[in-house]
Amino acid sequence: MDGQRRTYRVYAPLAVDSGPPGALVVALHDASSNAETFREVTQFDRAAAAGNFVVVYPESMGITWNAGFCCGRAPEQGINDLGFLNGVIDEMLARYPIDPTRVYAIGASNGAIMAYHLACEVPERISGVAAVGGTMVMDGCRPGRPVAILAFHGTKDGHVPYHGGPTSGSPVPAPPQPTLMELWAQRNGCTQVPATETAGPVTTLTWAGCHEGTFVRLLSVEGGGHTWFSEEFDGPAGALDATQVITETFALSSP
Secondary structure: OOOOOOOEEEEOOHHHHHOOOEEEEEEEOOOOOOHHHHHHHHOHHHHHHHHOOEEEEEOOOOOOOOOOOOOOHHHHHOOOHHHHHHHHHHHHHHHOOEEEEEEEEEEEOHHHHHHHHHHHHOOOOOOEEEEEOOOOOOOOOOOOOOOEEEEEEEOOOOOOOOOOEEEOOEEEEEOOHHHHHHHHHHHOOOOOOOEEEEEOOEEEEEEOOOHHHOOEEEEEEOOOOOOOOOOOOOHHHHOOOHHHHHHHHOOOOOO
């Protein structure tokens, strides 16, 4: 890619070739991490095996993704991560029986910021985004079609503040999470006020009545920090299983 060798890991269940076209998850690791670590933390291979869908873990150049306003050296050096991820999606569509209308970008932290960037820049390729501990600035984000948004955020996140402000790796202030979701609801043409549901430390806001059957949903974890949420962890970090919620919310499993 642009004269540089780019890599990714891919997991495709053996049964994926015998069924109808299924879903693709593009799993984007956080800053200072890598594809292998993200695979281990999220356990998306296990979810893909059970649900018969394909998951690909692209690797950034260095330690960050060039997600526009953030983060680190990638935007400073002009790394073409948008082109790289488009190429990864092309290869996955060519190699596996994937429904091109069921491609989902999920990520944590800087990877979540990159997932949002994909939704803004190539919404025709991305049906939904799942962002864990991510954010963005909406200036200039005018996607040509609605994209389903599923966000997870701890109220005590010390790197990407829940209540807004500068994020680690970028001096550009980002909006509070509820405000960001309101802006996505406007982009998706949602007509209903958000419904609220609370279960333990998790409060869920859901905007429905959106164009093309999309939605916007924010799961706020009271006391949660900057982490991938998993029931294997202690405290607020174990309040929910993000991988399970993503799999069920986007109906990733093949029939």
